[in-house]
Amino acid sequence: MQALLSFESSPPLAAPLRFFASAPWFLVGAGLLLAWAGPDAFASRWMPATLAATHLVTLGFMLQVMLGALIQVLPVVAGASLARPGLVAGVVQPALAGGALLLAAAFLSGQPWLFAGATLLLLGAVVVFLGVAAAALSAVPGGNPTVSGIKFALAGLAGVALLGGALALGLAGGWPLPYPALTDLHAAWGLAAWAGVLLAALAGVVVPMFQLTPPYPARFGRLFPALSIGLALAWSLALVADWPRLAEAARFGTGLAGMVFCGLTLRLQQRRRRAKPDATSRAWQMGMAAGFLACLMQSTAALFPELPEAAGWTTGFGLLIGGAFVCCIVGMLYKILPFLCWLSLQHHGVVRPPSMNRLLDEPAMQRQLWAQAGALALLFAAAWLPGLLARPAGLAFAAASAGLALNLRVAVRRYREHLPGAAFPEGRTA
Template identity: 45%
Template sequence: MATAELSFEQAPPLSVPLRFFYGAPIFLFLAALLMMLRFDQVFVSRWTPQTLALTHLVTAGFMLQVMLGALFQLMPVAAGANLWRPHWLVWPVHVGSFAGALGLAWGFYASYGAWLAAGGVLLTLAVLVFMLASALALLRTPARGPTVSALRLAVLWLGVTVAIGLSMAAARGGYLGLEPLQWSQLHVAGGLVGWGGLLVAATAYLVVPMFQLTPAYPAWFSRAFAWALAGALVLGAAATHPLAWIPAVVMVMGFAVMTLDRQRRRRRAKTDLTLSLWRQAMSCVLLGGLLSLLVMLGENDPRISVAAGVLVLYGAFVSLIAGMLYKIVPFILWLFLQPRLSQVPPMTRMLNQPLMRWHWWVHSGGLVMAGLAAFWSPMGLGAGVAIGAASLLLLAQLMRVGRHAQRALATLSQPS
């Protein structure tokens, strides 16, 4: 989709996506704090209460907040799917998802069924409200194309993931039998590959060519990828053997290869932090995918599973999301200022370049230490410190962009 086809005038009020974007780093900081306090537990297995709490702080907290905020912005602009009264809709969605993710993480950490149930119900209600509004908007939009298809499928898999997650939380809390716990593979695959992977693809078709000056994704690839990936997920869910998930993993790795190829062909030689974070994310998808394939083929060492989780969650998703925030937040503020000011400051001036470089090194150091912590857990303390610092640097940069826009607008009210 070309930039000219984007309907920027249909964007929601600034406060709608920004509240999600500004709140997301809080969850990343809490995850880092948990690493620092319980590094002896969070890196030894995927299934300890501390690891489950950490995982959901990243997925149901950091990732979901940014993804919901991005959808509020992306759906009307890129797909012509106007959400019903977004300035009203955002309140139950934001408050419910924020509080629900906190309650869910605390319920896992404390092994307290009531908190698990309360957090799961709040999160489910918030997502249900958003799903109903977004499904109606996506079904009514006349727009067609790869981005719209991927968005529709991503929202569908979000619902599947949350529904399974709620039943698993109820089972852990003693409110249901243990049968839903057998759906953990589908919950993970639906969340990371179905919801996360498809939303990343829908976003990448737009932001990679627009912000990184790359060639567009090939039409044959963008038209087929979302449907083929959804089919691979259905195959994995329908089969009972772990090998059935291999096609989905291979397809995600193929998306990473295609994205790296697009970036290799970019028209600008200079590399910025966003490009570096995207390349880091796609490299972690490939390495995490290889480790996941080892597990599916019978590798029983729990350290391999933990290392794969670190690479996919932090190395891929957190890196990619941070890279997108550094472009999307200044861009939507720049769009807001453009019709209101005669001289709009460039987007690059809204960010502190030295702080961005610090963020890159601290973020990358945290990734390396978290990966090593899967094999030597004391390294998790250093990972927590680094990731905590990276989350604060990210939040500081986003707040700086907001202050920059406020100062620019303040000049309108000053006497000439």
């Protein structure tokens, strides 16, 4: 896979950087919101603070990082050169960030105009990105598993955006929609058909490249994206046709597919050539372990539909699956951002750019990662002990996420210090 990478096609660093730099602060906001709401946020997934915090994570953090990564990945991995990536980033990122904030405010206040405004910004950002990405990918063959996975993931993004827009406009206009069923379907498209497929596609590149593991089996790369989209479509058909058994079968299959991906990744990590795991490897191990347990809960709930009614089950599942994605994305950020900074310094003519470990210290990453793991463990425990742990868990998550933001900022500052013409701390100039 690495032989196919075309780093000379990399977009300007500023394009993905604006997504990466702002995304962690949405995690901080989600943690502070949970701490402010306290036990009420863990009482039900329908609580306003719970919905607001969920979308700060999924839109403000996950979607931002994923779109920023795609701006970098599409030309380098897929050979799909985006038209004017700096302009695309300058349009999409502010709309996405503003839409996520408006949607969180809409859930908290219930104001219809906030739902409408958030929908306009978020759908606008997604439509612009999908249009540019589709134009870039139109001439690229789909034989490469990563390229095919990205194409399937973008189809999943279109699906989750349409469902999310319908739900938000329904709340704004008071439409009589089947909100619980549509919300479950929206989550399935968002977590499995979009985020899960894209994570698996990118894992085919970043896990072997940065963690020195064997490659993923080619058959998995071909089958997993198509299966995930097919299950999401089956779930959608089940909702329209009112076929509850098909819906439960799709729910079970989605969980099973996720367990296969997580288990396969953990197995590859056990066979990595680097003996001592670094922060990225640890982050992926934590993410895959949490993801496996969440997917097991998903499949088990399909077999025993009464389980989601148990106290803490749905909240615990949401925290597990959200924590899984957060851990893996943090792991990618800790490798991708220093690598892009190092690559950019080379493009600027720096003869001996600092190593990636000098741009972002391993001990600093490890400290933040363990703080994040502790915070996620507290959040998971708070699903069953909200009165005792809700506020400490929210504050711990906010603090760990602030550590991520500051670590990334340090890497960018060190990068800028080494740009030609920038002053070094020692007083020298590049």
